Amino acid sequence: MPAQSIALLFVAAAIALLWLAVRYLLPWLLDRDTAVPEGAVHSVDILERVAAEGSLRTDSWQLEPSHRAPSDPYTPEQAHIAMQQHRDCGTDLCAAKHSAFWTLVDAGHAVPDARVER
Known part of the structure; x- marks a missing residue:
């Protein structure tokens, strides 16, 4: 019985971490492409120039x-x-x-x- 409780605790912790990652980390990763470094050239501009x-x-x-x-x-x-x-x-x-x-x-x-x- 205690082994099942420990396993349940680990599963609950993993689900909580996954929820936090989806809730906070994923939106941050998706919004990163909006911050373009100063002087950077977009790949579309490079392809058009070529x-x-x-x-x-x-x-x-x-x-x-x-x-x-x-x-x-x-x-x-x-x-x-x-x-x-x-x-x-x-x-x-x-x-x-x-x-x-x-x-x-x-x-x-x-x-x-x-x-x-x-």
Whole structure:
């Protein structure tokens, strides 16, 4: 009988502690995100900035010189070399590869996917 009383006392104490945690500690934990440190940048702002910086790469004046489109159109031979040099680039972000690809298409050396727009 005394063992059951001790067990009941421990269960009652555990329930009381759990109630106190839910009553006082949980609301405090949930309200902590409202206190932002001074000078902190929210993660949404960081993600928007990264997306904006990624979209800036499409402007040729902001690209590294090696990724800019040539001032004179490529010849098909130059376009082949440019495609090899920029094999890791995408045609949507690299103006040099974009220009080389469409030079090859115009020369009949490459066939774009039917979904691709110039």
